[in-house]
Amino acid sequence: MKIAVFDVSHWHFPLYIPALKDPGIEVIGISDSASFAGPRFADLLNCKLYGSNDELMSQDFDFALVFSRHSDMAKLAESLIAKGKPLLIEKPCGVNLEEVRRIRKLSEKHGVYVSVPLIMRVSDLGDRLSPAAGFSPEGFQHLSFRFIVGSVARYERNGCGWMLDKALAGGGSMLNVGVHFIDMISNLTQSPITQVSGQVQIYRPDVTVDEQAVFTCRTGSGQIGVIETGYLYPSTAEDQRDFSFSISHRQSYIRGYADQFYAKSRENERASSTAIEYNTDEYYPVFLRRSWADLANGRPPFAGLLEAERALAVIEAGYRSAANGGLPEQIDATT
Numbered sequence: 442m443k444i445a446v447f448d449v450s451h452w453h454f455p456l457y458i459p460a461l462k463d464p465g466i467e468v469i470g471i472s473d474s475a476s477f478a479g480p481r482f483a484d485l486l487n488c489k490l491y492g493s494n495d496e497l498m499s500q501d502f503d504f505a506l507v508f509s510r511h512s513d514m515a516k517l518a519e520s521l522i523a524k525g526k527p528l529l530i531e532k533p534c535g536v537n538l539e540e541v542r543r544i545r546k547l548s549e550k551h552g553v554y555v556s557v558p559l560i561m562r563v564s565d566l567g568d569r570l571s572p573a574a575g576f577s578p579e580g581f582q583h584l585s586f587r588f589i590v591g592s593v594a595r596y597e598r599n600g601c602g603w604m605l606d607k608a609l610a611g612g613g614s615m616l617n618v619g620v621h622f623i624d625m626i627s628n629l630t631q632s633p634i635t636q637v638s639g640q641v642q643i644y645r646p647d648v649t650v651d652e653q654a655v656f657t658c659r660t661g662s663g664q665i666g667v668i669e670t671g672y673l674y675p676s677t678a679e680d681q682r683d684f685s686f687s688i689s690h691r692q693s694y695i696r697g698y699a700d701q702f703y704a705k706s707r708e709n710e711r712a713s714s715t716a717i718e719y720n721t722d723e724y725y726p727v728f729l730r731r732s733w734a735d736l737a738n739g740r741p742p743f744a745g746l747l748e749a750e751r752a753l754a755v756i757e758a759g760y761r762s763a764a765n766g767g768l769p770e771q772i773d774a775t776t
Contacts, residue, residue, distance in 0.1 A: 442733065443469045443502040447494050447517060449482045450475035450600045451508035453531060453558075453725060460726035461486065472497045474509065477600030498524070504733070507531065512609045515540035518555070522547050527554035529732050532620050534746060536611040538753045545746035556732040556742035557749040560724035561625040563731055565717040569702055570629055570688070570695070578631035580691040584666040586622040589683040590614070591676030593648055605648045613650025614670040615641070616756050621721070622668045623658070623752045624744070632662035633751060638769045639759035656759045684719055 442465060449471045461468055468488045473479030483490035491497040498520060505521050505528040507514060515535040521528050522544065534557060535541040548555045561567050570576045596604040603609040627633055636659040641651035653671040674683050688695040696703045700719060705712040731743050758770035
């Protein structure tokens with residue numbers, strides 16, 4: 442399979458490289474609008490660095506990966522869809538809900554495969570909380586997630602300073618990392634989020650996206666979820682983020698921290714603890730391989746533009762709530 446990678450100066454792109462080195466996979470070229478990391482990755486992948494996205498678009502390839510600035514994503518996706526090229530596009534897939542909805546409708550109209558790496562769907566945690574593990578969707582009562590990553594300065598160091606500008610990024614920590622847990626709550630409960638109340642905070646005066654956010658959500662089935670995100674952790678290579686969660690289910694109460702999955706049964710009040718992989722970086726190549734397998738077998742994306750659109754609807758409503766002092770906002774459940 443011939444792969445084209447658009448805009449490799451994205452902090453997530455290196456996470457996909459293990460899959461791009463799989464047998465039968467050939468990266469025919471990359472682009473780098475930021476002029477930051479392109480030469481290094483061209484050497485690493487032994488491929489050509491094209492001078493522009495348009496130049497790469499004109500090449501012969503079977504599948505595309507899109508890592509552009511959020512404000513550039515939708516236009517690039519539209520061009521690929523118009524050419525009938527299947528693709529994986531990093532979330533949020535556009536700078537706002539309107540853009541994501543537009544490319545979702547376009548992909549459906551043209552029948553083009555588009556996956557979006559909402560990677561909690563392929564995670565160990567997702568498996569542990571699935572119906573196959575005994576956790577029925579209707580049994581969830583309350584879900585709380587905290588995901589605090591490194592400071593805004595890391596984006597500047599990695600050539601992605603645009604992530605601090607709302608006009609280019611669309612949002613901050615909740616859009617960037619909270620999207621995974623918005624999707625996870627809806628996926629676990631099999632019920633859309635229909636109401637959200639939000640609070641956000643910005644600490645650096647030159648930053649226009651949320652450096653901290655807390656959303657309280659309610660699903661259509663009545664479950665309550667709390668998501669806290671931030672760009673506040675003193676991140677290092679070996680200790681990148683603060684991730685913890687607690688979940689109440691009719692079967693068990695579950696807590697997670699570090700590498701521990703702690704579950705206490707309601708029936709016999711016994712507890713057990715198991716080590717699992719919470720490093721979300723590990724799941725990007727897993728998701729890419731799943732995308733290729735789904736495409737080859739004629740299956741729809743495991744997570745795609747519809748799921749991204751639904752999550753973006755919640756995030757935009759949460760941001761509106763925050764701008765109105767936290768007043769609850771309704772989300773159209775039919776989105």
